[in-house]
Amino acid sequence: MMTGKEYVESLKKYRPRIYFMGRRIENVAEDPISAPHVNAAAMTYELAHDPRYQDVMTAISHLTGEKINRFNHIHQSTEDLVKKVRMIRLLGQKTGSCFQRCVGCDAMNAIYITSYNIDRKYGTDYHERVREYIKYVQKNDLMPAGAMTDVKGDRSKRPSQQADRDLYVRVVEKREDGIVVRGAKAHITGAINSHEIIAMPTRALEADDRDYAVAFAVPVDVEGVTMIFGRQTNDLRRLDGDMDCGNAKYATVGGEALVIFDDVFVPWERVFMCGEYDFAGELVEVFATFHRQNYGACKVGVADVLIGATANVAEMQGIAKASHVVDKITEMIHLAETCWCCTLACSYEGFRTPSGAYMPNQLLANVTKLNITRFPYEWSRIAQDITGGIVITLPSEKDYRNPETRDLIEKYLRGVPETPTEQRMRMIRLVENLSIGAELPESMHGAGSPQAQKIMIARRSNLEMKKEMARIIAGIKEDEHFRKIRGMSENEFFSRLKC
Amino acid sequence: MKVAVKYCGGCNAAYRREEVEEILSKHFEIFYSNEGNLVVCISGCKKGCAVEGVKGEVLHVDGRVSEEELMRMVEKKLKSLR
Numbered sequence: 001m002m003t004g005k006e007y008v009e010s011l012k013k014y015r016p017r018i019y020f021m022g023r024r025i026e027n028v029a030e031d032p033i034s035a036p037h038v039n040a041a042a043m044t045y046e047l048a049h050d051p052r053y054q055d056v057m058t059a060i061s062h063l064t065g066e067k068i069n070r071f072n073h074i075h076q077s078t079e080d081l082v083k084k085v086r087m088i089r090l091l092g093q094k095t096g097s098c099f100q101r102c103v104g105c106d107a108m109n110a111i112y113i114t115s116y117n118i119d120r121k122y123g124t125d126y127h128e129r130v131r132e133y134i135k136y137v138q139k140n141d142l143m144p145a146g147a148m149t150d151v152k153g154d155r156s157k158r159p160s161q162q163a164d165r166d167l168y169v170r171v172v173e174k175r176e177d178g179i180v181v182r183g184a185k186a187h188i189t190g191a192i193n194s195h196e197i198i199a200m201p202t203r204a205l206e207a208d209d210r211d212y213a214v215a216f217a218v219p220v221d222v223e224g225v226t227m228i229f230g231r232q233t234n235d236l237r238r239l240d241g242d243m244d245c246g247n248a249k250y251a252t253v254g255g256e257a258l259v260i261f262d263d264v265f266v267p268w269e270r271v272f273m274c275g276e277y278d279f280a281g282e283l284v285e286v287f288a289t290f291h292r293q294n295y296g297a298c299k300v301g302v303a304d305v306l307i308g309a310t311a312n313v314a315e316m317q318g319i320a321k322a323s324h325v326v327d328k329i330t331e332m333i334h335l336a337e338t339c340w341c342c343t344l345a346c347s348y349e350g351f352r353t354p355s356g357a358y359m360p361n362q363l364l365a366n367v368t369k370l371n372i373t374r375f376p377y378e379w380s381r382i383a384q385d386i387t388g389g390i391v392i393t394l395p396s397e398k399d400y401r402n403p404e405t406r407d408l409i410e411k412y413l414r415g416v417p418e419t420p421t422e423q424r425m426r427m428i429r430l431v432e433n434l435s436i437g438a439e440l441p442e443s444m445h446g447a448g449s450p451q452a453q454k455i456m457i458a459r460r461s462n463l464e465m466k467k468e469m470a471r472i473i474a475g476i477k478e479d480e481h482f483r484k485i486r487g488m489s490e491n492e493f494f495s496r497l498k499c
Numbered sequence: 500m501k502v503a504v505k506y507c508g509g510c511n512a513a514y515r516r517e518e519v520e521e522i523l524s525k526h527f528e529i530f531y532s533n534e535g536n537l538v539v540c541i542s543g544c545k546k547g548c549a550v551e552g553v554k555g556e557v558l559h560v561d562g563r564v565s566e567e568e569l570m571r572m573v574e575k576k577l578k579s580l581r
Contacts, residue, residue, distance in 0.1 A: 051531035052516065055548060056508025079551075086510035086548075304511075340511075 001058070001069050002141045004046030008038055011193055016221040018192050018257070020229040028193050032238045033229070036251035038193045040099040041143060043091060043250070044071055056087040062356075063135050071101045072138045074112050075358045081347040085297035089340070092301015096247045096434065098254035098442065100145070100190025102294050107146030107198040108134055109357060110287035111215055111272045116355035118276050126272050127355070133217055133270060137196065144196035144217065147185040147259055148287060152202070160208040169199055169261055170211040171274060178267040179274060181214060185261075187445075189254035192227055194220050197259065201273075204281030213280045215273035216266045224264035227257040233437035243397035243426055246433025253438040285456070286359060291447035292369035293360040296343025299372050299443055303336040303379055306434040309427055310383045316415040316424045317388070325386055332379040339375055342368035363460040370453040376443040380435035387431045394428050502527040502573070503535030505549050512543025514563040522566045523573070537576055556580055 002010060011029045018025040020033055028034045048057040048069045059073040059080065060066070075081050084105075091099045112134065115126035137144060150159075153167030162168065169183030181199075191197060198217045205213050218225065232253060234245070242248035273279065311329055314320040346364035353359055384391050395413070399405045400422070414421045433439075444450065471477040475490055486493050504520055519541045523529055532538070533553045540549035542561040550559050558576050560569070 051504070052506045053509050055506060055551075056510060083508065086508045089510045090508060 001048050001067070002045045003049055004042035007042050007045040007141075007143070010195065011038065014195065014219070014221045016192060016227060017225065018227045018229055021231075025192065025229065033235065034192055034255065036097075036238065036245075036247075036249060037100065037190065037255035040095045040097045040250040040254070041101055041190060041193055043095050044099050044101045044143075045069065045141070047090070047094065053090060056083045056090060059083070061135075061138050063131060064138060066138070068138045069141055071105045071143070072108070072134070072141065073105070074109055074134065075350075076356070077358055078348055078350045081293070081350040081358055081360055082344065085293065085343045085347050088294050088297035089301040089304075092298045093304045094301075095250040096302055096305040096430070097250040097252055098189065098298065099250075100193070100254040101143055102298070103146035103189050103291065104144035104194065104196070104198060105146075106287055106290035106294070107144065107148075107200060108137070109290050109359070110283055111198065111200065113286050113353045113355045113357050113359060114215075114279055114283040115272050116353075117282065118273060118279050120354070121279075122276060124276075129269050130272050133272075140195075142195040143190070143193075144198045145188055145191040145194035145220070146287070146291075147188045147191065147197050147199040148202050148284070149186045149188075150202045151184045151186050151258075158206065158209055159203075159212040160206075168202070168209075168212045169214065171214050172211075172263065174274075175265075178265055179214070179216070179271055181216065181261050181264050181266060183261055185259045187230070187256040188227075188259045189256050189446075191220065191257045191259050192229055192255065196220060197225070199261070200283055200287060201280040203284060205277040207277060209280075210275045210277045213273055213275055213277040214271070215283065217270045217272070218264060218266055222264055224262045226260045226262065228260070230256045230258065234433075241397045241401075243400065243422075243429060246426075246429035246431075252433050253442045285362070288448050288452070288456075289360055289362045289365045292365040292453065293343060293346050295372040295443070295447060296339040296341075296346075296368040299376055300336045300340045300343070302434065302439070303332070303339075303376065306379065306383055306431065307332045307336065309430045309434065310386050312427045313387045313424070313431060316419040316427060318416045319386070328382045328386055332382050335375045335379050339368065339371050342371055363457060366453040366456040366460070369447055370450060370457065373444045373450045373453070377440055380440060383431050383435045387428060391428055391432050392436070394425060394432070397425075400425065500527050500577075501535070502529060503532040503538040503555070504529050505531065505533045505538055505540050505553060507540075507542040507544075507547075507549035509543055514543070516541045516543050519560050519564065519569065522564075522569050525566075526570065526573075536580060537573075539573070 008029050025031045025034055029038050047053040057070055058067050059070045061068045062076050070087050111130050115130045119127045150168040153162045159168035166183050171179050172182045173180035196217055200215045237244045314325050319325050346360040346368055349361035350358050395409055400409050410421045415424045472479050482490055535555045538553050538555045538557055540557055540559045542549040545561050547561055550557055
């Protein structure tokens with residue numbers, strides 16, 4: 001397993017084609033725009049070597065028997081599913097950000113499960129290819145990025161109906177030694193600082209869409225891949241020093257890129273689905289279940305940091321003992337732990353798939369994520385409430401360091417006398433970073449937008465059974481247990497009561 | 500005298516788990532393992548994840564403990580092993 005430092009060094013062996021703000025990012029590990037995201041991902045490597053965290057950070061590979069980083073593990077039990085989310089919460093606490101590696105983990109687990117099912121129906125050999133690929137990833141402790149979301153064009157039309165057929169990734173050529181793919185994937189977390197990209201279809205498909213039923217893996221710097229790194233709120237503050245960033249070490253959210261596949265060649269051994277359109281929907285749903293499972297852990301870990309930051313600010317400003325502040329911070333904890341309950345529930349209620357791998361309970365995973373589309377907005381609101389308007393009016397680090405204004409800021413922005421002004425400023429900036437900006441839309445849309453979760457919740461809830469429960473209790477349908485309790489039907493029982 | 504220490508994953512510790520190791524290291528030589536004559540399992544909460552998969556005599560600590568109390572627990576375990 002690599003250490004954090006070794007991971008950072010490993011990125012220098014790759015030459016991905018990355019653009020940001022009109023220029024190339026030549027060295028992902030060292031560029032000030034990308035370095036914080038690299039640091040966050042590096043934490044997933046570093047903690048695997050710390051005896052205080054190894055129990056959740058590592059696993060024994062069922063493919064090789066070797067100890068591996070848990071992010072490259074195929075879950076073999078509900079205990080594995082629970083340890084996964086414990087690991088993710090821990091990393092949220094250690095980085096206060098998105099550490100990106102879970103998407104690749106979920107992609108590997110999803111293709112492991114679905115390829116097995118494809119092979120069962122069609123007699124293909126995708127599952128063996130997936131196993132070999134995962135062994136390769138495990139042996140080299142690589143970080144694959146999971147790329148699902150196509151750019152989609154006209155959302156009212158299926159992939160094969162688009163005016164521009166490249167708006168969903170598709171197979172444009174099949175050769176004896178592999179396929180050629182073309183298209184683009186949007187919002188791909190951690191792509192620029194990953195070693196590999198695993199691409200999957202983004203929606204259920206029909207027969208006309210079979211060219212779009214494709215899943216594959218390529219190295220991040222394979223010929224034909226271009227990445228355009230997306231802007232985030234306050235991203236250029238990274239060029240101004242560290243205080244104004246709030247979380248200068250690990251940024252906020254994962255760092256997402258538009259990934260373009262311009263006639264990229266993929267050898268067959270790295271193709272895990274090609275034309276089996278009837279399994280596209282299953283792959284999407286399995287991946288989405290794994291990814292939605294995570295959010296009650298990663299966002300709660302980040303919430304732990306925000307709650308701590310808010311409590312610190314309250315102390316620094318002399319309001320920590322005010323009853324409404326105590327109550328509000330308790331409410332933040334309540335909301336966060338509610339989401340933690342959800343993520344544990346979907347993990348403990350996980351089940352074994354025919355492939356032998358385990359996946360979380362789908363209904364509860366979607367409930368987890370749907371709560372995360374709402375609760376972070378509320379705990380962020382409370383953090384801003386307690387911190388005060390200064391969260392959006394604080395002077396810059398440049399002004400703090402300027403000899404002409406430093407003493408003025410030092411004097412007039414002091415809170416309680418015991419706390420140095422710089423510490424108060426740093427903590428306020430952290431609240432700003434965590435509660436205002438990219439973090440909230442990421443909670444909303446990461447792993448699928450709210451309506452996607454509602455569709456799954458409705459689909460998985462067995463409403464007919466609930467309607468029957470109500471009919472029985474209302475006395476419309478006979479209650480089998482009542483007859484045994486009373487030795488007679490409900491009608492007979494109530495006709496004997498004197499009203 | 501050597502004592503093995505195993506930590507839980509630390510996902511939501513209710514106290515600073517390292518305090519237990521700091522106390523132990525004043526009195527014993529510590530090594531990290533889930534196997535040993537005596538394995539002190541340090542769990543961050545009552546769930547007790549640290550004891551999973553451990554081989555050997557277990558002393559489970561799942562909350563803050565004073566130095567005096569911890570040493571009393573360790574001595575009791577060591578006595579039972581002799």
